[in-house]
Amino acid sequence: MKRLLLVWTLAYAASGGSTEAFPTEATLAAPCEAPIVAHGEKIGSVKLPAGSAVTILSIESDGILLSRGGGAPFKVSNSVVPPGFLPPASTPTPLPVMAMDYISSMTGGGASSSKTSSATASGTKEEQLVQLFAQRDAAIAQVKAIINQPVFSVIRPPSNQIANYGPAWFHDGAIKPDFNTVDVRKTQEFPYEKAAEYSTSDLNPGKAFKSKNLEFNSMTKYFYTDRSVPKKRLSEPEMLEINRLYRIIGHCEQAINDLNNSTQTNRSVVSQPSGPSQESSTGTAPSGVMGFLNSNEKLLIGILAIILMVLFFLGK
Numbered sequence: 001m002k003r004l005l006l007v008w009t010l011a012y013a014a015s016g017g018s019t020e021a022f023p024t025e026a027t028l029a030a031p032c033e034a035p036i037v038a039h040g041e042k043i044g045s046v047k048l049p050a051g052s053a054v055t056i057l058s059i060e061s062d063g064i065l066l067s068r069g070g071g072a073p074f075k076v077s078n079s080v081v082p083p084g085f086l087p088p089a090s091t092p093t094p095l096p097v098m099a100m101d102y103i104s105s106m107t108g109g110g111a112s113s114s115k116t117s118s119a120t121a122s123g124t125k126e127e128q129l130v131q132l133f134a135q136r137d138a139a140i141a142q143v144k145a146i147i148n149q150p151v152f153s154v155i156r157p158p159s160n161q162i163a164n165y166g167p168a169w170f171h172d173g174a175i176k177p178d179f180n181t182v183d184v185r186k187t188q189e190f191p192y193e194k195a196a197e198y199s200t201s202d203l204n205p206g207k208a209f210k211s212k213n214l215e216f217n218s219m220t221k222y223f224y225t226d227r228s229v230p231k232k233r234l235s236e237p238e239m240l241e242i243n244r245l246y247r248i249i250g251h252c253e254q255a256i257n258d259l260n261n262s263t264q265t266n267r268s269v270v271s272q273p274s275g276p277s278q279e280s281s282t283g284t285a286p287s288g289v290m291g292f293l294n295s296n297e298k299l300l301i302g303i304l305a306i307i308l309m310v311l312f313f314l315g316k
Contacts, residue, residue: 026066028052032076034066073149125259132259136252139245140223146242147220149232153207156200162208163196169203169230174221179250185239187219192230203228 033045048054054066067073122128156162177184192199192211200208215233220242224231234242 026054026056028054034074125262129256129259132252132256136249136256139248139252143220143242143245143249144223144225146234146238147223147231148225151209151213151230151232153204153209154198156206156208157198161196162198162200163192163211165199165201167202168227169201170216170221170224170227174224175218176222177219177246179246179253182219182243182246184217184219184234184242184246185236187217188234188239189216189218190214190233191216199230201230 028048028050031047031049034048035045056064056066064076066076123131192209192214195211197211198208199211199214209230213233214230216231217234220231220234
């Protein structure tokens with residue numbers, strides 16, 4: 001299989017493995033073929049020359065998912081990274097999910113840590129939080145890229161072939177998935193295909209979408225970024241990838257909560273008294289006026305009785 005070398009590799013290496021410099025734009029260092037899609041269906045392909053600008057949608061174990069000028073996503077084979085361009089093994093900050101997949105596939109290694117559902121971080125609590133937020137946000141970005149892939153429209157056909165969904169494709173709001181357990185394959189629905197061959201809404205005047213290319217999923221709706229258009233029907237591999245990314249998000253959020261709760265617990269323990277007060281634990285009499293009164297109670301009672309007797313006789 002023909003292998004592709006992306007200038008993305010050089011950009012990442014030049015950044016020193018910095019997660020902030022992780023690029024999503026790349027230029028091809030070797031030619032490849034991209035699909036031509038019309039009315040939601042592939043009708044041919046075009047050869048992209050070396051130097052063509054592409055957008056990296058995700059880095060997967062079996063290839064790189066690209067897009068050209070906002071067009072249909074397409075996958076190319078894994079690139080070969082010269083050893084000198086790989087980040088050093090001692091890099092302290094965990095790489096983003098996409099970078100971990102990319103490096104693993106380039107070097108021919110086994111499944112990277114990103115192919116599991118684990119969230120890892122090291123260093124101080126503040127450093128761990130920064131790393132966990134970065135891993136979570138990288139996973140969320142990949143989820144959004146998969147869920148919000150563009151759906152190609154056609155000129156609106158005759159009304160007897162189309163279902164109009166009125167002022168909006170979706171109701172307001174969304175359920176936050178349980179990232180640790182949900183399987184988005186089980187909540188995938190195809191209401192549009194059952195209604196008509198084409199679908200549209202008042203938000204898309206003059207346009208329609210082929211219903212068989214659309215889906216609704218209550219467990220991905222949380223990440224819908226543009227609700228003025230319908231959502232692309234996802235394939236089994238795409239949904240499995242979302243499940244994997246959801247586990248990463250869930251584990252990162254749990255680790256973040258654990259770190260935050262640990263910090264709050266430590267603060268509350270410091271602020272609480274360590275045990276009984278000195279008065280009750282040692283039995284030492286309190287100092288000051290109250291201490292004098294407590295230690296001379298009988299003497300004071302006698303003095304008070306004498307004063308009262310003197311006042312009684314003077315009053316006679």
